Every structure is written in C-alpha cells, then in structure tokens.
Amino acid sequence: MDFSPSPLSREWQSRLQRFMDDLVLPSLPDWHRWADAGAYPLDVLAPLKEKALALGLWNMFLPSLRDDQPGTRLSNLDYAPLAETMGRVPWASEVFNCSAPDTGNIELLQRFATPAQVSEWLNPLLAGEIRSCFAMSEPDVASSDPTQLQTRIQLTVDGDGDHYVLNGRKWFITGAAHPLCKLAVVMGVSDASPEAPAHARHSLLLVPMDAPGLVVERNIPVMDHVALEGHCELVFRNVRVPEVQRLGEAGAGFAMAQARLGPGRVHHAMRSIGQCELALALMCERANERAAFGEHLGHYANVQDWIAHSRVEIDQARWLVLHAAWRMDQEGNAAARTDVAAIKLVTAQLQTRVLDRAMQVFGAMGLTPDTPLAQLWSWGRALRFLDGPDEVHLRSIARHELAQAKAHPGAGAAYLRRWMPPPHG
DSSP states (O other): OOOSOOHHHHHHHHHHHHHIIIIIGGGHHHHHHHHHTTOOOHHHHHHHHHHHHHTTOSSTTOGGGGTTSTTOOOOHHHHHHHHHHHHTSTTHHHHTTOOTTHHHHHHHHHHHOOHHHIIIIIHHHHTTSOEEEEEOOOSSSOTTSGGGOOOEEEEEEETTEEEEEEEEEEEEEETTTSTTEEEEEEEEESOOOTTSOGGGSEEEEEEETTOTTEEEEEEOOBTTBOOSSOEEEEEEEEEEEEGGGEESSTTOHHHHHHHTHHHHHHHHHHHHHHHHHHHHHHHHHHHHHOEETTEEGGGSHHHHHHHHHHHHHHHHHHHHHHHHHHHHHHHOTTTTHHHHHHHHHHHHHHHHHHHHHHHHHHGGGGGSTTSSHHHHHHHHHHHTTTTSOHHHHHHHHHHHHHHHHHHSTTHHHHHHHHHSOOOOO
16 A cells, blocks of 8 residues: 555645645734634635635545546545645634534535535535534533433424424534534434434434524633634524424434544544644754753753654654545545544544643743644644544444454464463473
8 A cells, every 4th residue: 555645636735735835824913813802813714715716725625526527536545635734724724615523514414415405504615605513512421422412302393394393502512603603513312212222313403503592602711722613512492493404314313423523533633743743843943943051952862852752653643544544545434433543542642742742842932822832732632532532432443453353263372372382291
C-alpha cells in the first residue's frame, strides 16, 4: 500500500495551500478583532467563502458530488492532507464549507433525505448558506451509550396532521450558537416499549432552530473558553415537528448516527495533526530564539527530547490515519471501524501531549491568547470526549482484538509451545 499523495491530491493541496497563504492567514487579525469583541466574524468569512467557491475549493470532503467532473474525484486518502492543511487555522474549514458538524449532517442528508428535505436543508448546506448542528448528547445520561438517551419523540395525530412532539434536553451541541445555524438534527427515543430492540428505538428529526419550544439555554464554556460557534445546551419543550421532517426510517436513528462518524473522524484526526504540526513549528522557532542561562532553549536535552518525540509521534499518527482512510476507500467504512476508533484515540491524546510541550517551551506566554497554543490544547482535551470518550474507543479496539483471538484460537499458543524448553528427564 502506498500512502504517498496522488497527483490529484498534490494538485488540490497546492491550490489549497496557496489560498491559505494568500487569503486566510492575512485575515487572522480581522478575525481576532471580531472574535475579541464577542461577534462571529461573518464579514471576514463571507468574501473568503465566495472566493473559495469560485475556485472550486468547496465541499472537498464529499467526493460523490464531483462525479460529474472527470479526474477531480477525491478519495478519503486524497482528502486527508487537505484536512490537515485546513486544521492549522481552526476556523478555516468553514471557508471551504468543510466544517463539522455540517460534513456529517450533509452525508446523512445525502444518503437518507427525501426530495423535499434535500430542497429545504441539503441544498442550502451545500451552498454554505446555512449551518447545522447534531443534537445527541444529554446531561443526565452517559451519552457514550446512546441507548440511554432520554429525549422523547412521540408521534401524535391531530387537526394539523401527523406530528412528532419532542421533549428533552441536549448539551455540548457544537455549532448551535453559530449565527447561520438553522437546523438541528436531533436524536431521540421514538419507541420506548420494553420489547423494542435497544438499538432500534431511536429516530432522527430535522428541527428548525427557530421552532417554538426550542431554547438555546446557554453556550457552555470549555476549559474556560467560550467558543463563538457554541457548545450549547438546548431545551426542547413540546416542540412540534411534522412527520415529514423525520430523517430516514423510524427506529433507524442509532444506525444512521453511527454511519456519520467514520469519515468525520478522519477529518477531525487530520485537522488535529495539522494543529500539532503548527505547535511543533512554533516550539522549534521558540527554542531557537529564546535563551536561558546562557544557552538557547534548543540546546537543552529535555527540549530536544520534546521536539524529537513530537516529530516521531506526529508522523506515527499521520500514517495511522492515512491507513484508516485507505482502508475506508478500499473496503468501506464498516470494515475500517476499529481503525477509525484507533485514530480518534491516538490523535486526541497526541494533541494534548504536543501542545503541552510547546506551551512549556513558550513559558507563561503559552498560556495566553498571544499564541494559539492554549486554545488548541483545550480543543485537543475536548476531543478526548467528542465523538466518544477515550475509554469507549479503547474498549472497542480491545473487543476487536479479543474477537480475533477467538476466531483464530491457538495462534499464540503454537509459539508458546515451541518457545518453552522440553521437559527434562
């Protein structure tokens, strides 16, 4: 297997990097001026999005949309380096309409939406006219086990036709505070009967953010940082949603929610690697420039160890992610399930390690907004919960290994028998 970038991927990387260098990076001061004032920088984003769309640097995560353009179809393996490049600036993905959670929601809508839902929701998302959120996790249950969710979706028939009535509370819903967020894809229990299978009780509803009874209760700070796009608590009080706004089949919500995670985790992982590369570059520059006790920091063995470990660990993680992307392309998302769990686990932990080292080299400055390090570290720490905590992915990987051992019994024992010396006597 060859993970070298294909000619197509190299071409897209070159175009994307030029856009980042020429347009995105010079916009950073304006972005921060808006953000420091507590306002979402739509005026900064709008012209950048217009230029990206005109150049075709748009919806790059979704290869099936480019099937009508011969020679321009990007695989997961082709897209992975693009996600790494965009990840160096946390908000850059939005410029190219490649932001989470929209990417996963778009994939869901493309697979399961009715023609009416495509017109109302999918097309505006593809055009970058609106944003969306995915409302699954809840405050009163361990949401790493979605079978425990308590939000109720009850079908009712009245004079207005068939409706679902939605009641519940969701939290840490990324993107819900974005000024363009118009849609919440909500997962809830639509069949609470004891005889219903645990994984067939949930449905997904397409809920307008301005629906009566839906309240954005608060934007929850993460590591004392308030994200402009929001990690929000949402309350649903008797929210009425027409039955035609159910996505897919009733009871299929759990399976659909799982299906949206695979490619998205590759995107998250590669964006994290891009941020680690930025942290390593900053760490090296600081080590070369900053002196203490008569020597530049880069001359000290412990700092050299941090740099070397970071270089090796970033490269290891990148190859692991590229292998997962390659396997998804070759065998499908389901076959790469354990690989995807592994990259989610590895890259989230990698980010906090590399960022912590960089912050230590910068000293107190690394804790301030004068560098991106503290914010990137806090995001890396949050990633150890987002899309499932580390422990869930460890369990998934371990169960796969144990199942493999059961499927091929005696493989280890055969070596052990030959390893042990013959009995004396």
